[in-house]
Amino acid sequence: MNMEFEGRALTDDHIFFRSAGSVNPVVDRAEGIYLYDVDGKRYIDGMGGVGVVSIGHNVPEIREAAIAQMDKVCFAHPFHWKNMPHMELSERIARFAPEGMTKIFLCSGGSEANESAIKLARQYHVERGNTSKYKVISRWNSFHGNTIGTLASGGMRVRRDIFTPLLTDMPHIASCNCYHCPFGLEYPSCEVRCAHDLEAEILRTGPDNIAAFIAEPVVGAAGGGLTAPPEYYGIIRDICDRYDILMIMDEVITGFGRTGRNFGIEHWGVVPDIICTGKGLSSGYTPLGAMIVHERVFEPFRTGRGFAHGYTFGGNPLSCAIGASVLKYMEEHQLVGNVAHLEERFFELGQELLELDIVGDIRGKGFFMGIEFVECKETRAAFPPALNVSGRIADRAFRNGLIVGAGKGGIDGVHGDHINLAPPFICRESDLEEIISILRISIEEVRRDL
Template identity: 40%
Template structure:
């Protein structure tokens, strides 16, 4: 490989692709060096919740970098760390008060799963160590978080390295893995997808199970799938019954993305640990973490010498935390959540209209401004694309050419089959910008469907 330019020294995410060089970003738009403008309809990876170019956050970071750019939280703390912890602790459901910071969501989930294990161990439950996750879930790419998640594509190359975690299917009523419908489950007041958790716990032996981790609304892997009424409550009951720490992964859904500070509030369930990331700093700095219940922290103090045997160099990094503090204040001061909710409802309505014109748009779902839809080869026959077609990537490519970037996903149904597009623009987006997003999506879907028709025609 010849190295001529600086970019030839970059370990790119994908060496087969050319990446536009972004030279400026403002509001919901990104600008590349060619002068192209992209509407950021996915907030990066559902992170830039406040849009780009917020000077309040940039200034807070610069100020903290000048004041104390780095201190190690093993020896020192900073005012911004205390202030942000207080803001987040107050935002979380009542018994979750203690905030632990990491740099990314994968680290946050690693921390939560390790803390659950230490909690049991400190209390003499030495055998409790197994983590149960869900096949349709994503918790990060570090080996532990990857072991907890279920995305076959991401897991498969590393299968020999993954920890022996257990999994259940997550609820996807639209394509129920148990061939039921939501109505039947509600009528019978029994959800096999939730009962499977209890069955698995009994099979493993409750004395071995440490924690259960899931997303409240499945983000990147399924495209905003919302669980049925009562599912998370039943999960909570099972966790209580067998002394299992319930970890709710709000890395994508937290900080207003679904219309409330945390999505779990909408399901009337209080977990033991909430993990967060992305939106906490609105993407301005690597920042994530977990909010831990008083019960777990009190046990740590009483039974574990007060020390969580864990930590990272950049836990509570002052500049990242300063970005988080400025972002969290901005959400409140500008009433961002109310706008996100309003624009989310408008987006839903516009997508439903769009669906009437596009046979490739399947079920539309989500909450707030975390919205997804299935991509189908033919909606009238409920026909999926073959996985090798790369449908979602193709659609996103069409959108990029027309000036918008979405979050495509594949393996929606079972890790292999199914495609979806996830839409999650900054929560600060305006109604006019939603109209522009929908117009670009409309044109992109038309071009995509044309492409599908041409290819299918040729094959036949």
């Protein structure tokens, strides 16, 4: 395709790329589970963007909802106005959420949602007279966003180390990783020591200083689908209750159906205090995030000075109309049900990759799968990071027409290679088979080069 701008060739000279020297192709259009570059080459969106695209690309109903709203009003600041799409979206989210989680605070993405939760937890305790509570405990090998506050409360070293003098010193506990247990134990004889590490850290730091604990139900970029055993979040809930600490679930990836339930934490039968979401809430049709708050946590904000926090684009009428139409579409097409229905087949296909000698572990839930690569299956030893195994596999898959997510450092922040798959919820069995088949070929190609 001829890329022209005002009669001359269009360049990317003025883009401040995230990665130095981006060689990515230029996207032209997308439809269903596919994206097309400007030369017409087709790619399967095996990563749903990055755990974003749920209902598929270019759905006409979403376009119509956006246009209908643009014909009315696109911006009206919440200082001055309420708006109907804001009300509708909030109602739809509350309907999606666990019992009692009915208060919705909107923003523009996952980092903003988690940042809001950190601030809400702080103010919640201040309003109740516990003014010394402010620290947020998180886990190593977790990711909660790229703002300073969420990085401080996250544990993904490749993204946070360079900024450490800037970050507030938030406490971290061990990750929950049965394939490389941080305590060298085995489940179930470990008695889920990693969950009890929360209590040990609370006692070390002092319960009077801790406002909240934050975790992803299934770890995304930082851990490639790390999934806790059945008892884990029940233990966490009890500990949080015992020390008056809010339990925040970062469901930016796992929320809105990705794991085959409305929210990932439902797999553990636990109701948290706050759920933070983004990505799949709008399926990528607009930047959108939400903090979903339990009524008991909202109580101190019902009267008085309210929440001392907010964003210019929170509750934006256009974004809300788009988000509401995405959730309506998901309900009408029972897409969470489709994920639950095909989960078993998806993981059956994934397990077949274990036949390859560098595939060590397959994990995750629903349509979120992590695939870990190891140099030696017996010892579970990782490849040297400099080999960039996951990056090479992702590049090869891309060349083969499949988009996947590459991750590193899932074991200890430095070592470990994984690939994430997060396909759109509209995938059929045959699509999942094609995704795994292209991935298998790509792994074999890189294996031969190693």
